[in-house]
Amino acid sequence: MTAHKSSYRSLASLQRDLSRCRACVEAGYPLESLPVRVPGNAQRAYLFGQAPGVVEGEERLPWRGRAGRTLRSWLELEEDEFYGKFYCASVTRCYPGRAPSGRGDRTPTPQEQELCSYWRHWELELLRPRLIVTVGGLALRRLLGLPSLTPCVGERYELEGTPVVPLPHPSGASGWLNDPANRDRLTAAVELVRSELRRLND
Numbered sequence: 662m663t664a665h666k667s668s669y670r671s672l673a674s675l676q677r678d679l680s681r682c683r684a685c686v687e688a689g690y691p692l693e694s695l696p697v698r699v700p701g702n703a704q705r706a707y708l709f710g711q712a713p714g715v716v717e718g719e720e721r722l723p724w725r726g727r728a729g730r731t732l733r734s735w736l737e738l739e740e741d742e743f744y745g746k747f748y749c750a751s752v753t754r755c756y757p758g759r760a761p762s763g764r765g766d767r768t769p770t771p772q773e774q775e776l777c778s779y780w781r782h783w784e785l786e787l788l789r790p791r792l793i794v795t796v797g798g799l800a801l802r803r804l805l806g807l808p809s810l811t812p813c814v815g816e817r818y819e820l821e822g823t824p825v826v827p828l829p830h831p832s833g834a835s836g837w838l839n840d841p842a843n844r845d846r847l848t849a850a851v852e853l854v855r856s857e858l859r860r861l862n863d
């Protein structure tokens with residue numbers, strides 16, 4: 662059975678338990694990977710996505726596939742810089758498998774999202790990030806309760822005093838960036854993230 666403590670005092674201890682979590686499998690969900698591991702625990706920014714893809718599930722590392730490369734190119738960050746700056750987390754941490762329709766990956770169910778929110782709660786408690794970047798609509802909904810991504814991209818929010826900047830999902834499956842107005846929103850959002858990252862270096 663998956664075990665986690667009622668509270669954590671260190672990220673290292675949390676990461677040890679998280680990397681063995683099987684709570685969704687025990688609840689009957691057909692996950693197709695073990696939890697993706699986060700490299701490091703000294704980052705000052707928290708990146709919150711939806712769920713790992715197949716490549717991330719195989720490598721057990723976040724943002725390894727094409728969407729990760731797109732995200733890094735938006736932010737103009739090399740791999741080392743990216744993983745050094747961002748503690749990469751997501752609404753759920755295991756590859757959920759393909760969607761039954763065959764188009765894209767399965768969206769984790771509300772119960773899986775809820776089971777995994779335990780880890781996010783303790784990560785934010787222990788990491789105390791100075792910047793949070795959400796990636797995609799589900800991450801934004803789960804973190805801030807905002808129902809619609811588009812009007813939020815290019816805006817800056819706060820969560821208990823920490824700045825939160827929403828980004829769209831960099832997946833090639835999304836047609837969101839075909840709209841020129843959305844490309845302008847993305848440019849504004851990326852500039853917000855980059856200026857917040859510069860502030861972290863001050």
Ligand code: SF4
Nearest residue numbers: 682684685754755777
């Ligand atoms: S998705 Fe989250 S809660 Fe579910 S098994 Fe993976 S790590 Fe555990």
